[in-house]
Structures are given as structure tokens and as C-alpha cells.
Amino acid sequence: MSRSSKKGPYINERILAKVRKLKPNDRTVIKVWDRAASITPEMVGFTFGVHNGRQHTPVNVVENMVGHKLGEFSPTRKFTGHSGKMAKEQSKGAPAPASAAKPAGRK
Numbered sequence: 001m002s003r004s005s006k007k008g009p010y011i012n013e014r015i016l017a018k019v020r021k022l023k024p025n026d027r028t029v030i031k032v033w034d035r036a037a038s039i040t041p042e043m044v045g046f047t048f049g050v051h052n053g054r055q056h057t058p059v060n061v062v063e064n065m066v067g068h069k070l071g072e073f074s075p076t077r078k079f080t081g082h083s084g085k086m087a088k089e090q091s092k093g094a095p096a097p098a099s100a101a102k103p104a105g106r107k
Contacts, residue, residue: 009038009067019043031056035071050074 003010012034019042022028031049044063049056050070057074065073081087 011040012037019046029058032070037070039065039068041066052076
């Protein structure tokens with residue numbers, strides 16, 4: 001459910017205050033835990049370290065991101081791949097590393 005249009009977008013004032021203190025060419029990463037805050041035009045050009053639950057992921061804000069949330073650009077889960085029949089076939093087709101080769105048995 002989205003936020004009411006009469007309220008306007010949720011913008012964290014503390015983040016905007018940090019942005020206003022920095023110079024436009026400053027490459028300092030602003031650490032942010034508020035993933036729900038909307039990106040405003042004032043934030044364009046700055047780098048934010050958005051917390052994903054474990055670490056701060058650097059997000060360089062560009063013009064196309066205005067109106068989106070900061071959390072959209074910092075994934076919280078790591079995709080390791082699908083499982084199933086196709087994954088097994090693909091792994092069989094790939095050459096096995098030398099350390100994984102089976103040692104020669106007794107004859």
C-alpha cells in the first residue's frame with residue numbers, strides 16, 4: 001500500500017540535513033539505515049551507504065532514481081542460483097575443478 005498523496009512522500013529530514021552540509025563534489029559516503037526514505041532531487045550526485053541488514057551497500061544516486069526509495073537499490077538477499085534438474089545438468093556439463101577429481105582407487 002502506498003503513502004497517501006495528501007501527505008506527500010516520506011523524506012527523512014536528517015538525511016537531507018547531511019546532504020545539505022556536504023559540498024556537491026564531495027565523495028563522502030552518507031550512511032543510512034532508513035530504507036523507506038524517498039530519493040529527492042537534492043540527493044542526486046551523492047553516494048549513500050544503505051544498510052541491508054548486514055552491511056552498508058554503496059548507492060550512487062542518479063537522476064532516474066528520484067521518487068524511488070533508498071531500499072530499492074540495496075538488495076537484502078543474495079541469489080545463489082536455482083536448484084533442480086536444469087541446474088544439475090548445467091553443473092554436469094561444466095568441467096570439474098582439479099581438486100574435486102576422484103582419486104584413483106585400488107586395482
